[in-house]
Amino acid sequence: MTLTAESSSSAPAQAKNWKNPVIYTVLALLSTFLIGLRAPATTISLGVADQVSWLDLDPLQISPVAYGWTASLIMLALAGYALYATQTGRPIGRWLAPTFWFFFATGLLTWALGSTSNPSLSLVSLLNGAVLLSIPMIFGSMGGLLCERSGIVNIAIEGQLLLGAFSAALVGSMTKNPWLGLLAAMAGGLLVSALLALFSIKYLVDQVIVGVVVNVLVSGLTGFLFARVLEPNASVLNSAPRLPAFEIPVLSQIPVLGPVLFNQNVLVYLMYLVVGLIWFALNKTRWGLRTRAVGEHPKAADTLGVKVNRLRAGNVLLAGAVAGMGGAFFTLVSVSSFNSDMTAGQGYIALAALIFGRWTPIGALSAALLFGFSLNLQYVLSILGTSVPTELLAMMPYLVTIFAVAGLVGRSRGPAAVGTAYVKE
Amino acid sequence: MKLELRKVTKRFGDFTANDSIDLTVTPGSVHCLLGENGAGKSTLMNVIFGLYRPTEGQIYIDDQPVNFKGPEDAMAAGIGMVHQHFMLVPVFTVAENVALGSESVKGLTLDLETTRQKIREISDRYGFEVDPDALVEDLPVGVQQRVEIIKALVREAQVLILDEPTAVLTPAETDQLLGIMDQLRKDGKSLLFISHKLREVREISDDITVIRRGKVVGQADPSMSSSELASLMVGKEVQLTVDKEEPTYTDKLFEVENLTLIGDNGVPLLKEVSFQVRGGEILAVAGVQGNGQTELAETIIGLHPKATGSMKLGGKELLGLKTKQVLAAGVGFVPEDRNKDGLVGDFSIAENLILDLYDRPQFSAAGSLKKAAIAENARQAGDLFDIRMGSIEHHASTLSGGNQQKIVVARELSRDLELFVASQPTRGVDVGSIEFIHKRIVQERDKGLPVIIVSTELDEVYGLADRIAVFFHGELMWVVPADTPRSVLGQMMAGASYSEALEAENQDQARPTTPWSEGE
Numbered sequence: 001m002t003l004t005a006e007s008s009s010s011a012p013a014q015a016k017n018w019k020n021p022v023i024y025t026v027l028a029l030l031s032t033f034l035i036g037l038r039a040p041a042t043t044i045s046l047g048v049a050d051q052v053s054w055l056d057l058d059p060l061q062i063s064p065v066a067y068g069w070t071a072s073l074i075m076l077a078l079a080g081y082a083l084y085a086t087q088t089g090r091p092i093g094r095w096l097a098p099t100f101w102f103f104f105a106t107g108l109l110t111w112a113l114g115s116t117s118n119p120s121l122s123l124v125s126l127l128n129g130a131v132l133l134s135i136p137m138i139f140g141s142m143g144g145l146l147c148e149r150s151g152i153v154n155i156a157i158e159g160q161l162l163l164g165a166f167s168a169a170l171v172g173s174m175t176k177n178p179w180l181g182l183l184a185a186m187a188g189g190l191l192v193s194a195l196l197a198l199f200s201i202k203y204l205v206d207q208v209i210v211g212v213v214v215n216v217l218v219s220g221l222t223g224f225l226f227a228r229v230l231e232p233n234a235s236v237l238n239s240a241p242r243l244p245a246f247e248i249p250v251l252s253q254i255p256v257l258g259p260v261l262f263n264q265n266v267l268v269y270l271m272y273l274v275v276g277l278i279w280f281a282l283n284k285t286r287w288g289l290r291t292r293a294v295g296e297h298p299k300a301a302d303t304l305g306v307k308v309n310r311l312r313a314g315n316v317l318l319a320g321a322v323a324g325m326g327g328a329f330f331t332l333v334s335v336s337s338f339n340s341d342m343t344a345g346q347g348y349i350a351l352a353a354l355i356f357g358r359w360t361p362i363g364a365l366s367a368a369l370l371f372g373f374s375l376n377l378q379y380v381l382s383i384l385g386t387s388v389p390t391e392l393l394a395m396m397p398y399l400v401t402i403f404a405v406a407g408l409v410g411r412s413r414g415p416a417a418v419g420t421a422y423v424k425e
Numbered sequence: 426m427k428l429e430l431r432k433v434t435k436r437f438g439d440f441t442a443n444d445s446i447d448l449t450v451t452p453g454s455v456h457c458l459l460g461e462n463g464a465g466k467s468t469l470m471n472v473i474f475g476l477y478r479p480t481e482g483q484i485y486i487d488d489q490p491v492n493f494k495g496p497e498d499a500m501a502a503g504i505g506m507v508h509q510h511f512m513l514v515p516v517f518t519v520a521e522n523v524a525l526g527s528e529s530v531k532g533l534t535l536d537l538e539t540t541r542q543k544i545r546e547i548s549d550r551y552g553f554e555v556d557p558d559a560l561v562e563d564l565p566v567g568v569q570q571r572v573e574i575i576k577a578l579v580r581e582a583q584v585l586i587l588d589e590p591t592a593v594l595t596p597a598e599t600d601q602l603l604g605i606m607d608q609l610r611k612d613g614k615s616l617l618f619i620s621h622k623l624r625e626v627r628e629i630s631d632d633i634t635v636i637r638r639g640k641v642v643g644q645a646d647p648s649m650s651s652s653e654l655a656s657l658m659v660g661k662e663v664q665l666t667v668d669k670e671e672p673t674y675t676d677k678l679f680e681v682e683n684l685t686l687i688g689d690n691g692v693p694l695l696k697e698v699s700f701q702v703r704g705g706e707i708l709a710v711a712g713v714q715g716n717g718q719t720e721l722a723e724t725i726i727g728l729h730p731k732a733t734g735s736m737k738l739g740g741k742e743l744l745g746l747k748t749k750q751v752l753a754a755g756v757g758f759v760p761e762d763r764n765k766d767g768l769v770g771d772f773s774i775a776e777n778l779i780l781d782l783y784d785r786p787q788f789s790a791a792g793s794l795k796k797a798a799i800a801e802n803a804r805q806a807g808d809l810f811d812i813r814m815g816s817i818e819h820h821a822s823t824l825s826g827g828n829q830q831k832i833v834v835a836r837e838l839s840r841d842l843e844l845f846v847a848s849q850p851t852r853g854v855d856v857g858s859i860e861f862i863h864k865r866i867v868q869e870r871d872k873g874l875p876v877i878i879v880s881t882e883l884d885e886v887y888g889l890a891d892r893i894a895v896f897f898h899g900e901l902m903w904v905v906p907a908d909t910p911r912s913v914l915g916q917m918m919a920g921a922s923y924s925e926a927l928e929a930e931n932q933d934q935a936r937p938t939t940p941w942s943e944g945e
Contacts, residue, residue, distance in 0.1 A: 017691075286528045286535055293514050293525050300512035303476070304526025304576075305497025416515075424476070 021086045024079035024100055032072040035107045039068035040114040047122035051252075051259035059122075064114030071107030075100060109377075116384035126380055127260040127373070131268060134372025135333070136161055136343070138271050139326025140350025141357065141364040142278055143189070146319035147196075148359060149282065150312045151295040151417040155211025156196045158347025159218035160320050163188035164327020166222040169338035170230065172240030172331065181240050182267075182328045189324020190317055192218060197316040201309050204421040215347070223340040230338060238337045243267055243328070265333050267325070274322060279361040291315060295415035298422040308422045326350070349398075356400060359414055370400075426487055426503055426583035427451055428473070428615055433482035435465075435472050442468040444639045445482065450584060450615040455606060457618045457630035459658055461856060465639035466619045467509065470588050473617075474506045475499035486584075497526070505577025509589040511569050515562035520544060522561055523576050540579070547578050551608055567598035574605065584615045591625055595713045596883075596915030603629050621658065623651040655856075667863045667888040675873035677704030677739055679844050684734035684744075686720055686899075694720040695732070698901045700894055702844075702875035707866070708904070709890035710879040712918050717899035718879045719761060722848045725877070726758045727751040738844050752781055755843030757869075759833050759850050761879065763826075767833040770822030774814055775803035777821045778836050802839075810835040811861060827858030834862055838869065845869045848879040863889060883911060 044064060049057035078100045085092050113119050140157040147154035167188030172181025195214050200207040230238040245265040252262040261268075282288040290311055293301040298308045331338050349371055357363025378390040430448040434441065442465045450456040460466045471477045473484060475493030483490050486502055493499045496506075513522050520540045529536040541557040548555045553571045561569060570590060577585055587606070591599045606616055606629055620626050626633060626647070633645040635657045645657055679702045686695040695717050702708045710718050724732045727748040736743045743751055752758070760766035768777050779788050779799055788798055803817040810831045814824060821829055830851070837845070847866065851859040866889060870876045880886050886893055893909060895902040895917040903923040905914070916926035 284534045286530055289521060289525060289528060289535060293517065296516055297512070297514045300514055300522075301525060303474075303496050303506070303508065303512045305495060305500065306526050 018086060020092070020097070021079065021082035024075070024082050027100075027104060028072070028075035028079040031075055031104060031107055035064070035068035035111040036072035039065040039111060041065060042114050042119055044110065044113050045120040047124065048256055050122045050124040051263060052255050054253060055255055059120070062110060064110045067110045068107055068114075071103040071110070074103050075107070078103075112377075112381060112386060112388055113384070115388060116381060116386045118384055121380060121384065124256060124259050126376065127256070128263070129379070130369065130373035130376040131260060132265065132333070132372075133375045134368045135265075135267055135271055135329045136326035136346050137350045137353055137368040137371055138275065138365055139329070140323050140347050141354040141368050142274060142361065143319040143323030143326070144351050144354040145278065145282075145359060145361060145364055146291075146315045146322060148354065148418050149295045149415055150291045150315040151298060151415060151420070151422070152196070152200055152312055152316055153207040153211060153419045154196070154316075154319060154323075155208055155351065156192055156214045156347075157323050157350050158343060158345065159211075159215040160189040160192045160323035161327040161330070161343045161347045161350075162215075162222055162341070163192050163218050164324030165330035165342060166225070166327075166338050167324070168328040169238055169240045169331035169336075173237050176241055178241045178243045178332050181332050182243065182325065185328035185332075186321040186324040189320040189322070189327060191320070193316050193320025193323075196320075197313045200421065201313050201316070204423065207419055207421070219341055222338070226338055226340045234337065240331055240336050242336055243332045267329060267333050270325065274325070275361055275365050278322075282361060292415070294422075295417055298417050302422070302424070312422070323347075323350075352398065352400075355414070371396075426615055427485075428504070428584045428617070429485040429488070430469075430473070431483050431485065433469070433472060433479045433484065435468055435477055436480045442639050443472065443479075446636070446639075446641055448634055448641070450617050452583070452615050453610055453613045454631040455610055455616040455618050455629050457620060457626045457633045458636060459620065459623075459626055459633055459645070459654065460636040461621055461658055464636050464658075466636065467588060468639075469636075470506065470586050470617075470619060473499070473586060474504060500527075500580050500582070503581065503583040504586065505574075505580060505582025505584070506586040507570065507573040507577065507588065507590055509592060511573055513561045513569055513572060516560070518558050518560055519555055519564075519572050519575075520557040522572060523557075523579055527580060543579050544575055547575050551605060553605075565598075566593050567595070567601065570594070570598075570602065571605070582614070584617065585609060586617045586619070588619050589621075590618070591620065591622060593714065595919050596911070597919050599625065623654050626654065627651065658856075667867060669867045669889075670871070672703075672706045672870065672891050673873070674706065675704030677843060677873060677875055678702070678737075679739075679875040679877075680735075680737045681725075682735045682737075684721070684724060684732060684736060686724055686729050686732040694899050695724065696898075696900045697734070698899075700901060700904055702877055704873045704875050705870060706891040707870050707876040707878055707889050708892050708894055709886040709907075710877060710894045710896060711883065711886045711914060712881070712896035714881050716896045716918075718881075718896050719848065720899070721896070722758070722761070722846055722877075722879050725751070725844075725846055726756060752840075755841060757837035757840060757842045757845040757847075759830075759837055759847035761848035761852065763829055763833050764822075768821045768829055771820055773818045774807075774812070774821055774824070774832060775799050775817040777832050778803050778806050778839075780836060782836070782840065806832075806835040806839065810865075825855065827854040830854050830862065831858060834865060838865065842869070842874055844875050844877070846877045846879075849881065850878060851880075851882070851885060859885075883914065886914075887911075 042064065044062040045059045046062060047059040049055045078096055082092055082096060113121070140161055143160060144154045144157050164185035168181040168185035171184030172178050175181070192214055196210055199205040199210040243266050248262040252258045282291065290301060290306050294306065294308050294311050302308050327343070330342050350368065353367035353371055354364045357365070357367040374393055374396045378393045381388065381393070382390050428450040430446055433443060433446045435443040446469060448456070448458070458466050458469070468477065472479050475496045475498050485491065491502055493502070514525070517525070520537045523544055524535070524537060524540040529539040544555060544557040547553065553575065555568060555571055555575060561572065564572070574585070590602055594602060603625065606618065610616055618630065630647045633647060633654070635642050635645055637658065643657060645654055681701070682699045684695055684698040685693065688694045698721065700708070710721065712718050720729065723729055725736060725743070727743070727746055727750070732744060734744065738754060738756070741754060743754060743756070746754065764770060769780065776799070779802065783789055783794065788795055788802070800817060806812065807814060807817065812828050812831045812835065814828060821832060834850070845866070850862055850866065854862065866876060866878065878885070878889050887907065890907045892904050893907060893914065894904045895914060897918060897920045902917045905923060910930060913926040913930050916929055917923060921929065
């Protein structure tokens with residue numbers, strides 16, 4: 001008998017991966033305790049047919065106790081199955097994770113809504129608000145995506161949003177034209193990007209450091225200008241007209257989704273366009289292939305005649321313009337005046353959405369929508385009078401991202417060359 | 426297409442990498458550029474390919490002077506290059522990699538179908554068997570290299586530069602490549618083949634130009650013997666074999682039993698590896714890079730705490746000990762990548778010589794280093810190991826590869842050893858230093874230590890080994906005698922068992938030999 005035969009006859013034991021089953025079990029047990037045992041004994045009234053004129057449905061009546069127990073038992077069953085499957089070495093189906101997280105999220109949501117003093121709300125307005133609040137994060141993450149897929153870390157999204165918001169307010173107020181305000185927002189974002197591109201591509205400064213410094217610079221500069229220039233002349237310089245909202249006929253009459261997606265501010269429709277364009281360009285065009293190549297293996301692209309740093313610089317500038325559009329949300333959609341540091345860290349959440357969405361346009365969009373939902377939920381819950389501290393909810397996007405990056409919720413692998421400047425030898 | 430270089434010189438500051446090089450590659454021939462590591466071959470290739478501009482001199486294509494501003498100009502002129510480190514995006518498909526830089530488009534969208542079609546045509550014509558939709562990171566190295574060749578052919582290259590193409594290949598893959606090169610030559614392409622591996626050079630080349638320290642030192646004929654070529658290359662008579670006596674065994678014993686290591690992704694890196702090394706013998710571990718040899722060496726030194734099985738040095742179990750305890754047990758270790766694991770480039774030579782000895786009372790007391798003792802140690806090691814340096818205070822990164830490696834070897838041999846393990850002890854080291862390091866390794870063996878050498882260079886394996894252990898996919902295929910023919914070893918490195926390899930060898934000898942079969 002040869003050594004080969006000897007070692008192949010007893011296959012080495014495959015390492016069992018207990019990580020996910022254990023996480024499921026812990027969460028299922030916690031949920032049972034919280035949303036099952038401690039479910040509030042009220043009834044939630046959830047409107048589903050608002051703003052759809054041809055449909056007349058009564059609001060759904062949901063018992064947090066019944067739903068809490070149902071969700072908990074399903075989660076316990078799923079966790080048990082995952083443990084069993086891991087023990088016996090069977091593959092766990094791909095359906096399990098999304099199902100588990102659906103019941104976990106809805107269970108928690110039901111519990112949180114049930115614990116408010118007046119649990120009555122409209123599903124449409126909850127989701128509609130979530131989409132609207134996601135706008136800066138979606139534009140921001142698209143800006144991040146354009147940068148990072150070509151190999152430049154974009155920590156400066158926050159600064160791009162902030163200068164975008166500032167420029168939109170200033171130019172919008174001076175011209176009384178929100179569209180010129182939007183253009184100014186793009187120019188503001190582009191200016192921040194120009195700094196990022198100059199220092200990280202030309203002068204090879206560490207991209208993360210440049211990004212952070214730029215953010216601090218923009219925060220200080222806009223804060224100063226706001227206090228010294230905008231605020232004393234608020235009526236002339238800081239009262240921008242808003243971008244219009246309108247309903248898209250027919251589409252807006254689809255139950256639930258219609259009013260959520262197609263009765264929105266024009267910036268939301270622009271967002272659909274931008275995300276769609278970026279998806280198409282990245283995956284289907286020559287520019288997209290080169291961008292991805294430069295983000296993964298710039299030297300390979302260089303040896304094939306692709307101008308690495310020129311392409312990167314172009315992408316960084318474009319990214320700034322896109323993120324700047326997100327900044328316009330703050331001063332042309334949300335409110336009509338600028339305030340210092342009003343972006344409140346949403347640029348960082350946008351970056352988190354990009355990572356959580358695994359650097360793809362659709363993934364980043366979904367992640368940003370999820371974060372927008374959790375943001376809107378905070379507002380809704382506090383209006384409904386909740387006993388849960390909303391600060392806890394505000395932490396969720398960051399927690400989710402840390403878990404995602406740590407590989408607990410699937411592996412997140414970024415472009416291989418991100419963060420390294422390309423220098424020809 | 427004829428490629429000609431006249432008096433091409435490339436300088437980086439004060440350093441002259443290429444000094445007035447003349448070279449002509451004629452269509453339908455393989456021209457070999459032979460030279461040691463660091464002789465300036467890769468620089469010259471980058472000049473031809475437009476990645477560098479020549480400081481002086483001129484390149485001609487079909488007697489017309491050309492000036493390349495970048496690789497795209499070189500490609501447009503019909504020059505293709507297969508880089509030593511593949512220029513492939515791992516997460517792209519073959520078609521995407523081939524298309525990149527010269528994409529066909531339909532309106533706004535990429536037209537990958539045209540590229541796929543071209544890949545299939547070339548693949549059929551030369552028998553490449555490359556699937557245009559395969560992901561590059563999933564392909565074996567030999568196939569990735571063919572993708573690189575396809576990239577050049579799709580761009581209608583008439584001159585093909587192959588920069589150390591066989592460095593990463595198994596012997597069987599090397600033969601396939603030589604076959605492909607022969608086909609390309611018959612198709613009328615001009616091939617410029619860069620290598621320092623004499624066997625391949627003699628087998629495939631029509632013309633040979635030898636360069637040393639950036640200068641052409643002469644033309645050679647493929648019919649010259651290996652040692653003649655080698656002496657041209659290094660400038661002095663070199664010993665290709667290492668002088669050593671028959672082993673005298675001692676009772677120091679290193680036993681490895683059922684050593685198994687599972688990677689983070691569940692893939693086994695070492696599968697129930699068992700072998701013994703007696704004191705006074707050298708066991709050379711052979712195999713293509715990435716078949717578990719690296720992990721074996723790292724496990725011995727204690728870098729893989731998850732490994733199971735047993736490793737006993739003189740009866741004492743090493744598995745489960747921390748690296749520091751393994752070192753204290755008398756294991757000397759030369760890691761395969763000295764720049765990553767062997768040295769701290771920005772530390773001085775003296776500091777690098779005590780990296781794992783700094784806490785000995787000899788070099789430190791009461792938490793502070795004894796500078797004088799450290800300096801004295803460095804001077805002694807410098808003399809003993811012939812480390813060519815300006816001062817012991819210079820950074821290790823300022824030294825040549827050979828001298829850096831001597832620092833690592835000197836440090837490891839300065840302890841009292843019970844076992845010596847060296848991974849790729851002479852990778853990227855000049856011939857003079859190779860000789861020196863090999864001699865030192867044999868000295869350790871003659872002192873009665875068990876010695877394990879991991880090497881992907883078969884010449885080194887044959888030069889040093891008393892016995893050879895062949896690894897494939899984390900398995901120890903067999904431990905074979907040092908006089909096993911290259912072809913048998915090659916088959917085993919590609920996954921054949923010893924008996925299969927021997928059988929295939931016997932059949933081969935019965936048949937008339939084909940031009941690209943193994944052996945000289």
